[in-house]
Amino acid sequence: MLKQVALIALMGMSASAMAGQWQVKVGGSVISPTQDTDILGGAANVEADHEYAFTPSVEYFFNDNISAELLLATPISHDVLVNGDSAVKIKHLPPTLTAKYNFKNSTRFTPYIGVGGTAFVAWDEKSDLGKVKVKEDFGFAGQVGFNFQPADAKNWGVFFDARYAQLSPEVEIEGLKPFDLDIDPMVYTIGYSYKF
Secondary structure (H helix, E strand, O other), X not given: OHHHHHHHHHHHHHHHHOOOEEEEEEEEEEEEOOOOEEXXXXXXXXXXXXXXXXXXXXXXXXXXXXXXXXXOOOOEEEXXXXXXXXXXXXXXXXXXXXXXXXXXXXXXXXXXXXXXXXXXXXXXXXXXXXXXXXXXXXXXXXXXXXXXXXXXXXXXXXXXXXXXXXXXXXEEEOOOOOEEOOOOOEEEEEEEEEXX
């Protein structure tokens, strides 16, 4: 009897979890680092350059106001500049998960805010300075934006958001003392959304 009650409860929980809505977003982003790093006692300045990326995301709405969004991306290539010259090339992925509050109202304009976490997963590091290794990093992520659904649109809309990611991966370059590369990028995204 207890097993049957537990099974019915689990089925009910599963049904309620599936009662929400999924949304897929397809957008283009500008990744704009906001920080730089001084090394060698201030003799050299290191910074990541600005890049562009295709950034789809998947979002699940638990109700009209609460959702969770997973930002995905195609691999992003960054040049790391030392005193303005390209010294290291990095490919990385920035998976980011945020819990969001959507300010649902009587209009077709829905602002939202979100907080969560992000990761910096690097590979294929190359440098003319010698052997280089960039370690993974994890940090805080914040998000603000809005979704707009035109009057003639049933499921689709357009969106814009700005995200902040707190990232400072450690960089090891042969012959140099390891240092944290302060990136802390702002990510500005515009694109289409589709809810089903």
